[in-house]
Amino acid sequence: MSKPIIAVTIGRAHYTRIFSEAAWRALDAFAEVIHHPKEEPANKADLLALLPPADACITGWDVAPIDADVLAAAPKLRAIAHTGGSVKRFVSEAVWARNIHVTSAAPALAQDVAETTLGLIIVGVKRILPLSQHVREGGWREHPAWPAREVHSSVIGIVGASNVGRRVIELLRPFHASILLYDPYVNETEATRLGVTKVELAELARRADVISLHAPALPSTRHMIDRSLLRLMKDDAVLINTARGALIDEEALVEELAKGRFFAFLDVTDPEPPAPDSPLRRLPNVVVTPHLAGCITDCTHLGEMAVEELRRFFAGEPPLNRITPDQFGRIG
Structure with missing residues (x-):
């Protein structure tokens, strides 16, 4: 039986970053591979030219949308494996x-984001940032941020x-x-299985020493961390956003940060990047990355997962992370 034809659309400039040699070998073992010839990800015209013979394609960040025109030109296409997280775009x-x-490689990408988040929690x-700055300025432990705390005695609030x-x-x-969770789609049984306490968002804001955001960017979640929630936070809390900037009302956040009440780590902002004159670039109790x-440089686990998803699809095996239409509305 002939091998399925799989089109790689991510652009050759991104091959080393996304695909390991093991991924290429695994792909060649079950498929005939065709390549988008340009350095950068395929635009719509590129997809129209590349996909007509393809049974499946591998996509990535900045590839053009797979719209009705593209699909009309690709009558054989049966599967899409995305090497990034969200397929929404x-x-x-x-x-x-x-x-x-x-399918999406979101679970593989999640490992990197989660590890960064854990580092920021610790x-x-x-209180390493304010205390290190205090020492740099000649001080020692006589600082409002002292004493430092421990993770094991902290209450960690996970949003999403x-x-x-x-x-x-x-x-x-x-x-x-102690972990608190706010997620309207998680029931008590699932929360127990996860080892967390399910709470409403206001309770999480009041009780948590650390609030870490992991919700999707949807109309319903825009500015979910608003002025009222921010005012509920403990004076010495830590707010971490490695999800999407639009989850936080940044005008309200700046107002609260300006009071020096808590510390924030923002890996995402809205807009991104922050304006050159944004207070987020100057306030001492916020770190923006x-x-x-x-x-960043080694995303080969994403390519490996995408290849494995397609191997499973053509072998008739269960997927690792299939995205379905009913899930689509909850993806940011």
């Missing part, structure tokens, strides 16, 4: 109308049991911290 209604099998509860949120919960398990929580 490029999967169209036409994809669902054709019943195309869609740095935050130990996404792939990342769940992985953060797993990484926190050895620390024996350039959207680096996920993988």
